[in-house]
Amino acid sequence: MPGHKGQKFHGLEPWDITEIKGADYLFEAEGIIAQSEAKMAEAYGSRRTFYSAEGSSLCIKAMLGIVCRSGQGKKITVAAPRNVHKAFINACILLDIDVEWIYPKGEFTSICAGSVTPEDVEKVLSRTKADCVYVTSPDYLGDLSDIKGMSEVCRKYGVPLLCDNAHGAYLKFLPESLHPMDLGADMCCDSAHKTLPCYTGGAMLHISNHAPANYDDCAKEIMSMFGSTSPSYLIMESLDLCANYVNGDFPRDLERTVERVKVCKDRITAFGWHTIGEEPMKITVAAYKSGITGDGLADRLREYGIEPEYSDTQYVVLMPSPFNSEEDFLKLEKAFSEIKQPKIRLFGDLPAIPKGIKRMGIRQAAFSAQHTVNVEDACGLICGMTVTSCQPSVPVAVSGEEITPQVIKILKNYGIERINVL
Ligand SMILES: Cc1ncc(COP(=O)(O)O)c(C=O)c1O
Structure with a gap:
């Protein structure tokens, strides 16, 4: 072998x-x-x-x-x-x-x-x-x-x-x-x-x-x-x-890139976009505040040859590294300077993520017999297999928790249509 x-x-x-x-x-x-x-x-x-x-x-x-x-x-x-x-x-x-x-x-x-x-x-x-x-x-x-x-x-x-x-x-x-x-x-x-x-x-x-x-x-x-x-x-x-x-050149390469990312974030903000998060090597844009969904902004960025790390209805996340060139950063800044910001209110108040209501242990629920239903039909039932949005794999509903109307709203927000229930 x-x-x-x-x-x-x-x-x-x-x-x-x-x-x-x-x-x-x-x-x-x-x-x-x-x-x-x-x-x-x-x-x-x-x-x-x-x-x-x-x-x-x-x-x-x-x-x-x-x-x-x-x-x-x-x-x-x-x-x-x-x-x-x-x-x-x-x-x-x-x-x-x-x-x-x-x-x-x-x-x-x-x-x-x-x-x-x-x-x-x-x-x-x-x-x-x-x-x-x-x-x-x-x-x-x-x-x-x-x-x-x-x-x-x-x-x-x-x-x-x-x-x-x-x-x-x-x-x-x-x-x-x-x-x-x-x-x-x-x-x-x-x-x-x-x-x-x-x-x-x-x-x-x-x-x-x-x-x-x-x-x-x-x-x-x-x-x-x-x-x-x-x-x-x-x-x-x-x-x-x-x-x-x-143990060698990375700290020096990283320091240079962190400075470049900071400049990039400042420029993106100066174009009127809202960035969040204090992590020095992530650029997270709250696209919805500019009147465009995160997924919509991600599609626009792809037209410039830029592939974001993640997007959803609200956010776009970009993760540069020392292996990005100056041309990459300039391309990103150009995109953010040109993409239109409709500045309209996209949706009403976003639903708050509800607290989970535990009806059964995680393991017991995950290994119980389950069937799949449309999320609209899951109200009052117990979540079988934990549901995550495909990326970033964070749970919306956890095995053993009750599916409430608020949970259904969040599931639909993340484009999840079917769910395993007990
Ligand atoms: C926060 C977080 N933890 C853990 C993981 C899993 O990491 P890996 O892909 O290295 O298994 C990921 C993957 O995206 C993640 O985003």
Whole structure:
């Protein structure tokens, strides 16, 4: 194995090896993979860093699995804001985890929003017996949570803080690090492929210096529960090359790009568009405030040869990197200077994202017999399989929750017409 025997067929075969002598084993690493992970751990200042060739999706399940193992196998409860990625829900299904959702004080109208403050976290920890706190930061719209504040709250209550930092592998290398490992999180995952020049699927699970010591010993074992026994060496080689890059030129390239993104955002704002989110490498445009839907703006940008990362009725998200050229930024600015802003009120007040009404556990609902109905016919029924919008895979309705008229409104807003119910 592999069947191509290293002969060029698609083109990358010479590098697509398998566990031959000297190539090490990802989940029992003692050789070159272990050395590369150690190099990456040093770059991130973590106690241990583990590679994933199956994205943060695998790392998220592993982080929660590690907490389950520390709980000696008892059923655990995780406190989390609602803007989690689908991998979190899948982990809850597979590991039979209960979730105590943390809602922000005010209303929020996008499923991608809804990040919370340390005070919101404290409120939940003071009234529940959560075993850990799990937050998504940065979120899809470029909002950064107060990880430092949350980690202080978590420490006060003696629970670990886990961070889905899928969008923030680069945060460590800003002139002043904003990476969760430096802000007090116990574990986090980084999708290297999202913001570093890594092949799709390359990600890392970091364990911090102050995390419980027993996390290190079981991490690989737990990762292997969710991962393939044939992890891609192409992806792992690309993670290794990234380890060299972040230890070399990346901080300088990043600083230059952050400055260019700031100029770009300032210019876009000067053209009358509204940008949101404080993440330095995301450009999130609240298109609806200019009288055009996010999806409509995305289509207009495509006419200029620009492919946004994400769009919905309200927002367009762009994610530049040091690999974008000056021409790319100029093209983007030209597009924003030329695309018409009708400045009309597009829709009335957007419906607030409702709080979930739990009728059954996530795992029980996900594994119950289900049938599919049109969302209009789902009122009063229990959600079977968690429904996410296709991107960014954030849940609109979670398994076991009641489908209410407000939920139906949100589902339709995100173009979801059919739903699995019990
Ligand atoms: C916030 C967030 N977390 C986790 C993931 C999953 O990451 P990956 O694609 O590396 O598995 C994504 C993917 O888009 C994401 O946006």
